[in-house]
Amino acid sequence: MKNRFLAILSAFLIVMAGSGIGTAAEIVVHPGESIQAAVDNASEGDTILVEPGTYDEGVAVYVDATNLIIKSKSGNPDDTTITSGFTIAGSSGICPVIDGFTFKDSFSGVTTSDFVTCTVQNCKIINSGLLAGQDSSLAVLNTQFMNCDSPLGGLSFTGVSAENCKFIDCSNIFYRPGPESSLSFKGCVEIHTNASGKQITNPIPDGYYEDTTNPVDPEPEPEPTPTEPPVGNNTTKPVPTPTPTPTPTPTEPVPTPNETPVEETGGSSHHSSSSSGSSGGTGGSPEPQKNVATKDTAKVFIPNEKQVTFNFINGVTTVNSISFTSRKTMGKLTAITEDLKSKSSLVKDLPEGKIYKSFNVWVGNAGYGDSDNILNAAVDFKVEKSWMQENNIDKSSIVLYKYNDKKKEWIELIPTITGEDDKFVYFTAKVPGYS
Incomplete structure (x- = not known):
């Protein structure tokens, strides 16, 4: 390994599909x-x-x-x-x-x-x-x-x-x-x-x-004609006809622009917009929760052929945001980023070098974020200046690694410095995918 990598950041974008180990009982x-x-x-x-x-x-x-x-x-x-x-x-x-x-x-x-x-x-x-x-x-x-x-x-x-x-x-x-x-x-x-x-x-x-309270409660017909026999073996008793309420017209979801809409709900806690019940999915992380130090989530509507950005606004993880273009409309999906306490349980070993943080990024249901449906994927992340100073590391030597589950190997990704403040240096890196 080249000398310049002996004191680098190796951050880990784990992209395994999350299949279980062992035989289900x-x-x-x-x-x-x-x-x-x-x-x-x-x-x-x-x-x-x-x-x-x-x-x-x-x-x-x-x-x-x-x-x-x-x-x-x-x-x-x-x-x-x-x-x-x-x-x-x-x-x-x-x-x-x-x-x-x-x-x-x-x-x-x-x-x-x-x-x-x-x-x-x-x-x-x-x-x-x-x-x-x-x-x-x-x-x-x-x-x-x-x-x-x-x-x-x-x-x-x-x-x-x-x-x-x-x-x-x-x-x-x-x-x-x-x-x-x-x-x-x-x-x-x-x-x-x-x-x-x-x-x-x-x-x-x-x-x-x-955001609909009572979307459907149709008005019964004045001269009823049974169109279907009672369901199953259950009998139903006559009940008063409910007061009808208007039936709204279904509307298509409006694509979210390049950031996640959010709402503050007291204190420093934040929540992002709701997920659709019609498509996509909330997904999940197969990482054992006992190995997760911090976690953040964001939810965005995914249209086809348009760049979208998930912003993790709570600032509790290494990843600030991810962005990509989807080949097909997926509805509202959840993205999860989680900083780990130690090496991910989903990988066998780590690359050589000075390790800053291991983290996972998951998008939607297992396999979606690491499929051919994802284009122009990128990760924006940050590194503490104090850590670089303590370890005598130059910011230009920072490297991101992504684990390839199929080949069982780490892929080196060279990030670009996008800015810095008193506490952090900020980077962006193009990646082949996520979860």
């Missing part, structure tokens, strides 16, 4: 056993199979493991009922799938928070609902909601999508008590039972809704 929960205990004993990528029965844990099952699949063993939601629900929290890498259950008579069947995303599919929600807590998202597929008031909810900076879902005798389809929440529908219908016991089906317009 199946854990079976029998009637009378605890689902929470199974979750606590599960590892990344495991599947938890819950046998038919009714399960009441007393409190919501807390899920903070990565990429779990929790499903009813029979696949029929009528066979397996959970009365206490699930709470999904922990970090951006928590992306479970909840499949084939009935949730009933609880405040929320599934609640998410803390930058996680969750898929709920093939379920029945009775007299309950699903809630995306702050900075999180929910994708709901092939699910029936029955007798629910506000079956879908979103707090601040959330995204909720519903596809092929049925809302039977429900009111206030989407409840939004916080700003910057979004909702998308695709192939969904609303079914109301009138006073004579006949069911009226109204399609919910496909589209994307942003």
Whole structure:
């Protein structure tokens, strides 16, 4: 190795797709056993199979493991009922799938928070609902909601999508008590039972809704004609016809210009704009959180063939911003930057030289940021002057390294100095991609 690299900065832009190591296991929960205990004993990528029965844990099952699949063993939601629900929290890498259950008579069947995303599919929600807590998202597929008031909810900076879902005798389809929440529908219908016991089906317009409190509550037809028999084996009782509210016209998302819109929410805490529930994804980091020193996130709408910039405005990580051009429209995506306490668990070794910081950058779902869909990618980062002075390092010798997971080797990238202040020297480097 050349002498000039013996005292360089080696920053690490880890771009692995995040596949798990080892073989995923199946854990079976029998009637009378605890689902929470199974979750606590599960590892990344495991599947938890819950046998038919009714399960009441007393409190919501807390899920903070990565990429779990929790499903009813029979696949029929009528066979397996959970009365206490699930709470999904922990970090951006928590992306479970909840499949084939009935949730009933609880405040929320599934609640998410803390930058996680969750898929709920093939379920029945009775007299309950699903809630995306702050900075999180929910994708709901092939699910029936029955007798629910506000079956879908979103707090601040959330995204909720519903596809092929049925809302039977429900009111206030989407409840939004916080700003910057979004909702998308695709192939969904609303079914109301009138006073004579006949069911009226109204399609919910496909589209994307942003900052909308009650986007859909169609008015029943005056002379009802049943268009669809009652769903499943459930019977519905006549209920008063709900007061209709106007149905908004779906609008296309507006592309965000070259910086992330942000909102300050007290103190020095900042949040960026909400993620769309219609496309893209929030993604996540496979880096063990115990090795993460600091983390920041930003969310931007990704159009096709236009340069976009994610600005990490909290200033807590080495990376200040990333920018790139996408070949295709992806909707709103989340980018994550995280400074590590030590060598990333995703690499075997480090290049030679004086190490300043190891950091990861992730964009969207696994694999997107390191694919052919990314063009003109760059990273803007900073280095402390005090560190360079203590180690007798000239700013012109700073080098960025990116790990190539396919070749299992480090790629040297020469950055350009863009400026400096009393504390930092600022750099930019062109990179082949991110996550």
